[in-house]
Amino acid sequence: MMNVPFYSLDYVNRDLGLSLGDSIDAVVKSNWFIRGSRCALFEEAFADLCGKKACVGVGNGLDALTLMLKASIILGRISTGDEVIVPANTFVATVLAVRAAGLVPVLVEPNSETCNLDVAQLPAACSARTRAILAVHLYGRLADMPAICEFARAHGMLVFEDAAQAHGASGESYSSNAAAYSFYPTKNLGAMGDGGAVVTDDIELARVVRSLGNYGSIEKYVNQYVGVNSRLDEIQAAILQAKLPHLDAWNRRRQEIAARYCAEIKNPLVRITPVPANPKSHVWHVFPVFCETRDDLQKFLKGRGVETLIHYPIPPHRQEAFSGALSRGELRYGPLPITEKLAKTELSIPMGPSMIDEQVSYVIESLNNYAH
Numbered sequence: 001m002m003n004v005p006f007y008s009l010d011y012v013n014r015d016l017g018l019s020l021g022d023s024i025d026a027v028v029k030s031n032w033f034i035r036g037s038r039c040a041l042f043e044e045a046f047a048d049l050c051g052k053k054a055c056v057g058v059g060n061g062l063d064a065l066t067l068m069l070k071a072s073i074i075l076g077r078i079s080t081g082d083e084v085i086v087p088a089n090t091f092v093a094t095v096l097a098v099r100a101a102g103l104v105p106v107l108v109e110p111n112s113e114t115c116n117l118d119v120a121q122l123p124a125a126c127s128a129r130t131r132a133i134l135a136v137h138l139y140g141r142l143a144d145m146p147a148i149c150e151f152a153r154a155h156g157m158l159v160f161e162d163a164a165q166a167h168g169a170s171g172e173s174y175s176s177n178a179a180a181y182s183f184y185p186t187k188n189l190g191a192m193g194d195g196g197a198v199v200t201d202d203i204e205l206a207r208v209v210r211s212l213g214n215y216g217s218i219e220k221y222v223n224q225y226v227g228v229n230s231r232l233d234e235i236q237a238a239i240l241q242a243k244l245p246h247l248d249a250w251n252r253r254r255q256e257i258a259a260r261y262c263a264e265i266k267n268p269l270v271r272i273t274p275v276p277a278n279p280k281s282h283v284w285h286v287f288p289v290f291c292e293t294r295d296d297l298q299k300f301l302k303g304r305g306v307e308t309l310i311h312y313p314i315p316p317h318r319q320e321a322f323s324g325a326l327s328r329g330e331l332r333y334g335p336l337p338i339t340e341k342l343a344k345t346e347l348s349i350p351m352g353p354s355m356i357d358e359q360v361s362y363v364i365e366s367l368n369n370y371a372h
């Protein structure tokens with residue numbers, strides 16, 4: 001019996017122990033904790049990594065999503081009450097952000113193979129009020145962005161990305177209006193607290209997001225917008241800066257593990273989503289498997305010391321927070337059988353750069369030994 005944690009932060013942080021301590025010390029010695037040079041340096045480095053002109057650090061991923069949408073309203077690119085297409089199977093924050101910005105989420109069924117937004121579903125999902133698409137790179141797999149952007153362009157819509165699970169994923173080139181990231185500690189690039197960022201080629205949008213996150217103010221004590229307080233602090237920025245050079249190697253290790261899982265998990269009771277044609281377009285934030293007897297499989301794996309999680313057991317439209325939202329017109333969706341099936345059958349197995357080959361083999365062997 002071997003214990004395989006779902007994800008070990010200990011390794012990621014211990015690996016960098018010394019430099020992280022030094023990074024934090026330097027901030028402490030500087031006595032400057034908010035809106036300083038470390039945040040600016042990290043923003044520049046992260047924009048570079050994303051191949052974008054601007055990055056604005058904010059307090060967390062939910063705020064990054066919300067402020068990106070609010071800034072687009074302020075700039076007159078979309079209007080309050082407009083509809084935004086969102087995949088129905090996502091983390092609840094995607095939907096919360098659209099609501100928080102005063103927009104109406106239209107939940108759309110995913111492709112059951114990729115679990116991402118299904119471009120074939122877009123035409124039927126649109127109404128005269130639909131003005132934007134918010135794609136989610138769920139599990140770390142880039143959504144079909146070239147096709148989504150082409151559809152949006154043809155219909156005069158904006159395209160946003162929830163990239164909270166896809167730091168460092170790269171694919172065919174495409175141009176969205178902006179992408180929102182989270183640096184929650186267990187994301188592929190994680191802080192030691194909350195953090196987030198909006199990344200964009202749109203300098204105006206970046207300026208408004210920065211202002212919104214700072215009380216609606218760029219110049220001290222002059223308030224242009226009704227903003228909030230949502231900023232990436234200096235300690236988190238210094239930690240992210242220290243981790244950033246390792247992101248690529250960590251993602252490559254995730255891709256290696258995923259390639260083994262895809263090739264070696266051979267159990268008719270366990271369905272996997274294959275490696276995409278371009279392996280770099282998937283950074284495997286989690287490795288999902290699908291099983292009709294999911295809860296039984298989870299118990300079986302737990303008995304063998306293999307820790308798993310479910311992403312996500314209750315889809316957003318089934319959450320109490322949104323009960324009545326459909327009839328009030330605050331949310332729009334039709335039947336969502338694929339989304340509900342995914343929520344009933346998904347199980348995320350151990351994944352992360354800390355996994356050693358023996359652990360990967362043990363997880364594979366455990367899954368292959370599962371019978372019902």
Ligand SMILES: *Cc1c(COP(=O)(O)O)cnc(C)c1O
Nearest residue numbers: 060061062091093094164182184
């Ligand atoms: C983590 C996550 C968020 C929210 O990020 P926080 O920093 O926790 O607010 C949003 N969307 C997705 C898909 C996520 O995985």
